[in-house]
Structures are given as C-alpha cells and as structure tokens.
Amino acid sequence: MSSLIELRNIDMVFQRQGRVIGTKRKFHVLKNISLNIEEGEILALVGESGCGKTTLGKIITGLLRPTKGDLLYKGNSVYKIFNTNYQEFRKSVQFIQQDSYAALNPVRTVYQSIAAPIKAHNKELSKEQVFEKVEELLEIVGLIPAVQFIDKFPHQMSGGQRQRVLFARALTMKPRLIVADEPVSMIDVSLRLSILNLMAELNKKLNIAFVYITHDLATARYIANDGRIAVMYLGEIMELSSVSELLNNPKHPYTQALISAVPIPDPRLARQQKALPIKNMDFMSMENRIDGCPFFSRCIYGEGKCINRHIDYVNAEGSYVKCCNLEKVKRWEKQV
Amino acid sequence: MDARQSGVIFKTFYETDKAKENIMTISKLVVDYRLKRYSIRAISDTTLNLKRGKITALVGESGSGKSTLASAILNCIPNPGVIVSGEIYFHGNNGEKTIEIRKLSEKELNQYRWRCVSMVFQGAQSALNPVMTIFAQFYETMKVHDKKTSKEAAYKRSCEVLKIVNLDPDRTLKMYAHELSGGMKQRVMIAFSLLLNPDLIILDEPTTALDVITQDYILNILKRINREMGTSMLLLTHDIAVVAKFADYVGVMYAGKLVEYGDTLAVFEKKLHPYTAGLINATPSLYADLEGLKPIGGNPPDLVNLPKGCVFHPRCPKCMEVCKNYMPPDTFDSSGHLVKCHLIKG
Numbered sequence: 001m002s003s004l005i006e007l008r009n010i011d012m013v014f015q016r017q018g019r020v021i022g023t024k025r026k027f028h029v030l031k032n033i034s035l036n037i038e039e040g041e042i043l044a045l046v047g048e049s050g051c052g053k054t055t056l057g058k059i060i061t062g063l064l065r066p067t068k069g070d071l072l073y074k075g076n077s078v079y080k081i082f083n084t085n086y087q088e089f090r091k092s093v094q095f096i097q098q099d100s101y102a103a104l105n106p107v108r109t110v111y112q113s114i115a116a117p118i119k120a121h122n123k124e125l126s127k128e129q130v131f132e133k134v135e136e137l138l139e140i141v142g143l144i145p146a147v148q149f150i151d152k153f154p155h156q157m158s159g160g161q162r163q164r165v166l167f168a169r170a171l172t173m174k175p176r177l178i179v180a181d182e183p184v185s186m187i188d189v190s191l192r193l194s195i196l197n198l199m200a201e202l203n204k205k206l207n208i209a210f211v212y213i214t215h216d217l218a219t220a221r222y223i224a225n226d227g228r229i230a231v232m233y234l235g236e237i238m239e240l241s242s243v244s245e246l247l248n249n250p251k252h253p254y255t256q257a258l259i260s261a262v263p264i265p266d267p268r269l270a271r272q273q274k275a276l277p278i279k280n281m282d283f284m285s286m287e288n289r290i291d292g293c294p295f296f297s298r299c300i301y302g303e304g305k306c307i308n309r310h311i312d313y314v315n316a317e318g319s320y321v322k323c324c325n326l327e328k329v330k331r332w333e334k335q336v
Numbered sequence: 337m338d339a340r341q342s343g344v345i346f347k348t349f350y351e352t353d354k355a356k357e358n359i360m361t362i363s364k365l366v367v368d369y370r371l372k373r374y375s376i377r378a379i380s381d382t383t384l385n386l387k388r389g390k391i392t393a394l395v396g397e398s399g400s401g402k403s404t405l406a407s408a409i410l411n412c413i414p415n416p417g418v419i420v421s422g423e424i425y426f427h428g429n430n431g432e433k434t435i436e437i438r439k440l441s442e443k444e445l446n447q448y449r450w451r452c453v454s455m456v457f458q459g460a461q462s463a464l465n466p467v468m469t470i471f472a473q474f475y476e477t478m479k480v481h482d483k484k485t486s487k488e489a490a491y492k493r494s495c496e497v498l499k500i501v502n503l504d505p506d507r508t509l510k511m512y513a514h515e516l517s518g519g520m521k522q523r524v525m526i527a528f529s530l531l532l533n534p535d536l537i538i539l540d541e542p543t544t545a546l547d548v549i550t551q552d553y554i555l556n557i558l559k560r561i562n563r564e565m566g567t568s569m570l571l572l573t574h575d576i577a578v579v580a581k582f583a584d585y586v587g588v589m590y591a592g593k594l595v596e597y598g599d600t601l602a603v604f605e606k607k608l609h610p611y612t613a614g615l616i617n618a619t620p621s622l623y624a625d626l627e628g629l630k631p632i633g634g635n636p637p638d639l640v641n642l643p644k645g646c647v648f649h650p651r652c653p654k655c656m657e658v659c660k661n662y663m664p665p666d667t668f669d670s671s672g673h674l675v676k677c678h679l680i681k682g
Binding site for chain 2: 048049158159160161188189190191192193194197215217218219221222225247257258259261262263264265266267268270271273276278334
C-alpha cells in the first residue's frame with residue numbers, strides 16, 4: 001500500500017531581485033528532499049531557524065509548489081494536471097500556523113471562522129446542522145463549554161485557546177494529515193503540554209497523521225515518542241530515524257551537536273554538560289550553495305571528501321544518515 | 337566603575353554588609369499601567385535583592401511582570417506605566433554609595449543608565465538602527481554619555497567589547513544590521529551593553545529567537561563575562577532549562593508577584609511554591625520520564641481582574657480555603673529562600 005504522502009527529490013529555489021537591476025538572487029532553500037509519511041504516524045521535523053522546515057511544511061500542504069520534484073498523495077502525483085485527486089488532497093492535508101493571532105480573522109467570531117469552511121464545502125447543511133458541527137468540533141479540541149467560546153473574537157482569548165480554534169478549523173475538513181508549524185512556541189510554557197496532548201489525542205482517536213515542525217527537540221520527543229524525527233540543516237535532511245534511536249544513538253555529527261546543545265531543566269545535570277562538538281559558528285549561505293555536505297564548515301569530522309560531490313544517504317542501524325564520513329564519527333555518549 | 341550620586345542616601349535599616357552583598361535592592365515595588373477606564377497592576381509589592389557578581393534569573397510567563405521590572409530598574413517604563421510606590425536602590429562602588437533610582441535627576445539618570453546598569457532588550461535583533469553602521473551606533477552611544485569621547489577612543493573600546501563576544505571587530509564595525517545573522521546581531525547587542533563597563537546587565541529573553549546551538553554559545557559568552565569581569569546579571573526568561581544551566585539565583589514571578597526566590601539548586605530541588613513545581617513539571621526534557629509531566633490547568637492571569645487572595649489559587653492543585661481569601665505572607669528560611677504560599681509556614 002502506498003504511503004499517505006510521498007516527497008520525491010523536492011527542490012525549492014526562491015528568487016529575489018538582485019542588487020543590480022536585471023540580476024536575480026537565488027536562494028536554494030530545499031535541496032533534494034525525499035520523505036514518506038504514513039497514515040496515522042507522527043513525524044517531527046526538527047531544525048534551526050532558517051533551515052527550510054516551514055517551507056517544506058507548506059509544500060507538503062500544497063501551499064507552495066517546489067521548483068523541482070514530485071509530491072504524491074496516496075500514490076498519485078499531485079502536480080499532474082486534470083488530477084481528480086487534487087481536491088481530496090487539499091482537504092486532507094491541513095496546516096496549523098505558528099502565530100494563532102495572525103492566523104485568525106480579527107473581525108470574525110470563533111463561530112464564523114469555523115463555520116465558513118463547513119458551509120463552503122457542505123452547502124446542503126441547514127443552519128442548525130452547521131451550528132451542531134461547530135459545537136462538536138470545539139468540544140473535540142477541548143474548548144468546553146462550546147457556547148462560552150462561540151461568540152468570542154480572537155483578541156478575547158488566550159494564546160492556547162486560539163491555537164485550539166486553529167485545530168478546530170483544520171478538523172472541519174476531516175484531514176488525514178495535519179502539518180503543525182511550531183504550534184506551541186508562542187504559547188506560555190505552562191500550557192504547552194495541553195496543546196501537545198490534544199495533538200496526541202487527535203492522532204490516536206481520529207488516526208490523523210501529524211508533521212510536527214519545531215526547533216525544540218524536547219517537545220518533539222514528547223509528542224513523537226513512538227514516531228520518527230527528521231533533522232534538517234540548511235535545507236537538507238541530515239538524519240531520519242525513530243525518536244528513541246535518535247536520542248540515544250545520534251549518528252550524524254550535526255544531530256550530536258544539536259542534542260548536546262539542548263539545555264536540561266535540572267541544575268545538577270545541566271552543569272555537567274561538556275562543550276559542544278562543533279567548530280565555528282558560521283553558517284553556509286543558502287545563496288551560493290556548493291555541492292557537498294552543508295554542515296562541512298562546522299563539522300569536527302569534516303574532510304576533503306565531504307565537499308564538491310553528491311552525498312548519499314547511508315542506512316546505519318535503522319537510521320538514514322546523510323554523511324560520507326560515518327566511520328570516523330565517534331559513537332555518541334549520553335552526557336547525563 | 338563608579339556611580340554618580342545625588343547625596344549619599346542610606347536608609348536606616350541598610351547595613352553596609354547588605355549593600356556590599358547586593359548590587360541592587362528592589363523594595364516593595366508597585367507598578368501600574370493606568371488606562372482610561374481601569375488600571376492594570378503589573379507589579380505588586382515585590383521585594384528582590386540582586387546579588388553582586390552573580391547571575392540572577394527571573395522566570396515568568398506572560399503577565400508575570402518581569403519585563404516591566406526590567407524597565408523599572410532603568411526608570412523607563414513606557415507610558416502609561418507608572419511606579420506607584422516602592423524604591424529601587426543601586427549599591428554602587430562596591431556598596432559604598434547607594435542611590436535611589438526614582439530620586440535621580442534627568443542628568444543623573446543619564447549617568448546611571450548604561451554606565452551602572454545596561455540592558456539587552458527582547459527581540460534585540462530589531463533594536464539596531466538599520467541605516468547606521470555598527471560602529472556609528474557604538475560611537476553615538478558613547479558620545480551621548482560623554483561628549484568628550486574621541487573617535488579613536490570609541491573605536492578602541494568598540495573593538496574591545498566585540499572581541500569579548502567573539503566577533504571580528506574590523507569586519508563587524510563596518511557592517512549594517514541587515515548584513516548580520518540573528519546570532520551575530522544578538523552578540524552585537526551584548527557588546528553594546530558592555531560599552532561603558534556597567535556593574536549590572538539586564539537581559540530580557542536574550543536567546544528566544546535563536547536556535548539551540550547559538551543559544552548555548554551566547555549563554556556561555558555571558559557566563560564568561562560574568563565570571564571574568566564580575567559583571568552582575570539579571571536574566572529574564574520563560575525557559576527554566578536555561579535557568580538551570582546558567583543562573584546562580586532564580587526568582588519566580590506570577591501575575592506581578594514574586595512567589596519564590598532562592599539559590600537555583602535549592603529552588604529546583606525543593607519546588608516549594610506550587611507554581612514553581614507546576615512549571616518544572618510542565619517542561620519536557622530529552623531524557624527524563626515523560627510520565628510525571630502535566631500542564632498547569634486554567635488560564636493565564638487576567639491582570640485587570642486579579643483573583644482575591646492568592647493570585648495563583650484558581651490554578652493551584654493545592655488550593656485551600658485560606659488561599660481564596662487571604663494573600664499569602666512572605667516566608668523566609670535561614671538561607672534567604674523566599675516563598676509566598678500558605679502551605680509553607682515560617
């Protein structure tokens with residue numbers, strides 16, 4: 001059976017006006033991304049700011065078209081014209097934005113924001129039926145009692161409540177996959193877990209797959225505990241493996257540095273952390289990419305063979321790692 | 337490093353020891369934002385001592401009042417904010433000269449700001465002037481505080497501070513803000529705060545917009561500055577993992593009140609206040625057990641309609657009858673650990 005979503009060799013280049021009129025600056029934001037997402041799975045997409053994870057999320061949802069590569073939904077290419085699958089694809093894959101305040105229309109009540117897509121796609125429903133559906137959705141996402149929230153405007157609710165409204169809105173289309181772009185980074189720490197728990201519940205009860213985009217490995221571990229993590233760096237996937245394998249045995253030097261850098265909320269353990277296994281702080285630019293490993297300039301294992309050629313994925317102990325020098329990389333030891 | 341004074345002001349209960357031990361004393365501070373129809377009490381009756389030469393962290397979420405506190409220390413709370421009552425004392429010259437911030441004249445405030453206390457603002461990356469080179473901005477700041485600063489002296493000092501934050505001075509000083517990455521801009525802002533060699537630096541969420549690796553790098557730089565130059569620091573953050581790694585002392589704020597304060601190890605171990613315990617239990621980590629994690633129920637505090645009694649009681653799992661009606665007293669133990677909770681009896 002084919003995967004729910006399949007990405008094949010996705011490339012994304014953004015073009016902007018250059019300094020001299022007539023020239024164009026090209027930003028190669030995603031390079032050769034191939035990824036499968038199965039029904040009902042949770043995949044965490046982890047990476048620093050600017051690594052292309054939001055762009056990838058938008059491509060998966062169909063909000064952006066890549067410059068190269070193919071996207072298959074249930075085995076059929078989404079970009080082929082006359083694709084009868086396209087409507088179904090757009091409904092089945094929904095996007096949840098990071099900034100819940102910007103994502104909601106400030107002059108529409110919660111009811112209006114959620115009822116609009118229901119009415120648009122189900123013109124035969126009566127007013128009462130639409131109201132019932134909205135109430136049902138609000139209760140699924142934990143806004144109980146629903147009548148308390150139905151007539152509220154976005155500015156009258158807290159960040160956590162607004163985020164739940166975004167989930168309710170996404171659920172109107174009965175999606176098979178929700179791409180959540182940093183859904184908790186703008187929410188108070190004390191409320192983050194309740195949103196993450198909501199996602200886990202939707203995943204278990206309604207069998208909705210999630211792509212959870214974040215820069216925070218700890219929340220990725222919390223939500224994707226039985227799922228997979230893909231670690232991105234400068235537009236390329238550096239490592240893809242199960243969560244437990246990645247956290248206990250990270251293979252790519254970048255993953256090792258990333259895990260070493262995550263602060264631990266326990267003072268005794270935190271102060272024992274050693275220095276990061278990383279060279280300088282200079283990022284390679286996305287503008288003038290060179291062939292080869294994007295992490296080369298900061299990698300402590302970097303050698304001549306890492307640049308100026310195509311680097312393939314290696315299957316190492318069940319993880320996919322994009323590294324040509326794996327034999328030299330030390331086995332990672334848990335610092336605590 | 338001296339502090340200009342408007343006469344030596346010693347409050348009668350101030351022992352010289354206390355002034356030597358602490359770089360700053362905030363006493364019973366109350367700050368309101370006065371709007372047309374109502375007031376929002378951003379800080380209520382907060383007393384806090386910042387230990388000299390140490391890194392103190394203030395943890396709090398939205399509405400806790402920590403950003404307002406930072407602005408209060410520099411006496412630049414934006415309108416319509418106003419300090420209703422309370423005092424802020426700066427113990428300069430190693431505790432020999434104490435000044436009260438609110439009593440300073442405009443001229444004296446100018447000397448106090450940046451020379452005694454400086455700040456790295458939240459979203460510092462937008463704080464740089466986009467149409468001036470980095471050097472131009474450093475020079476401008478130094479000239480404002482001392483008209484006699486020469487360009488050569490300013491350049492020399494700028495190079496010094498940039499080297500402290502591991503930036504190449506010759507390259508960086510000629511650049512404009514948009515040519516720098518997020519991490520570099522943040523380091524420039526830290527260098528900026530070091531320009532006049534202050535005794536205390538306030539950092540308001542210094543690494544929020546940055547990735548983990550850059551965050552670790554920058555926090556290590558700050559720790560080095562603290563240890564090597566003895567600069568005291570006040571770090572405002574919502575990330576308790578950062579606090580665990582870098583702060584010597586931590587204060588927890590909720591709805592404008594300081595609910596717990598103490599040595600970092602002690603606060604994390606004892607978790608005396610239910611809010612502190614709730615925050616720690618709501619923060620997932622990479623390796624600890626996932627089972628004990630729980631969010632804090634309820635909603636963030638409504639500063640316009642604060643609840644009667646303890647501000648945290650609507651969300652507190654250990655709420656008792658007394659909590660709903662009476663504000664909890666401040667309880668100190670022998671080591672100076674403060675808790676504001678009815679559960680803890682002095």
